[in-house]
Amino acid sequence: MNENTRAIVVSQFGGPEVLEWQESELPPLGPTDVLVRHTAVGLNFIDVYHRTGLYPLELPFTPGVEAAGIIEAVGSNVDDLSPGERVAYTGNGPPGSYSEKRVLPRTRLARLPDAIDDRTAAAIMLKGCTVEYLVNRTFPISAGDVVLLHAAAGGVGLIASQWLNALGARVIGTVGSEEKGELARTSGCDEVILYRVEDVADRVREITDGRGVDVVYDSVGAATFEASIKSLRPRGMMVTFGNASGPVPPVPPLLLSQSGSLFLTRPVLAHHYTDPTEAAEGIAKLFDMVLSGKVTPLIGQEYSLSDVSKAHQDLEHRKTVGSTVLTT
Secondary structure (H helix, E strand, C coil): CCCEEEEEEECCCCCHHHEEEEEEECCCCCCCEEEEEEEEEECCHHHHHHHHCCCCCCCCECCCCCEEEEEEEECCCCCCCCCCCEEEECCCCCCCCCECEEEEEHHHCEECCCCCCHHHHHHHHHHHHHHHHHHHHHCCCCCCCEEEECCCCEHHHHHHHHHHHHCCCEEEEEECCHHHHHHHHHCCCCEEEECCCCCHHHHHHHHCCCCCEEEEEECCCCCCHHHHHHHEEEEEEEEECCCCCCCCCCCCHHHHHHCCCCEEECCCHHHCCCCHHHHHHHHHHHHHHHHCCCCCCCEEEEEEHHHHHHHHHHHHCCCCCEEEEEEC
């Protein structure tokens, strides 16, 4: 008989109320699998997309794409990890981290350095790996590049601000309040735009003396897309990597030529962490940035995993800052 765990289960798409805490049966441990007891789970906007059906998954399912924990058992062919070791994983595979325990393939797990605690790991795995591929591979940042970063006080935004600053970029961040603006400044933003009271594109042109930015990193989506396009220099790159305000409507290619022969991309983590070697390299870069002190994630709030519906409500209503951690 397989072991049971408790997990959040979504049986129908909808609002936070569809997140149900219930008993769930674990699959059997295969020869290349590892049983992990979660100690901290990360919250991300993609969890909302899965819950609402914007990114539809087969029902029923357990949400969540990153976590940290302790190994309880390993399969017969796993010889490089042992029970008791601390590990973490990111979103290059099926969701399911909203659970007390989980069986995972060995290839998805990274051994945690002693200096990175479980809460920090849960706060950085998806967000930090997202920043890693954005600044190193989607648009490789060089010293002196000028960047427009939306949601600069969010979980990804605060990590990105620090990482971009360490690479020598000039960072213009957008935020929704003075309090979040101060947080963004202390995390590496050189300039901050209050998007609720200022015209983003006009302020960008003012800040850059009419030139525009080299790249826009935009996780907000529909609400910011037009301003982002207007903020780019000729041949600049628009990187839209999230839909917090809803998906961007279809874009006519002619808009890109009319706006300065722009580049437009919609990257995802899975296409940058395509195999265990590539994933390990990206995670190693993330850990190096954290261990060096160049990136220090802010855990702005914590919730019990069983109360994750409240966490989703606060995330969707922009009441959170930095990263959110769910504890088991």
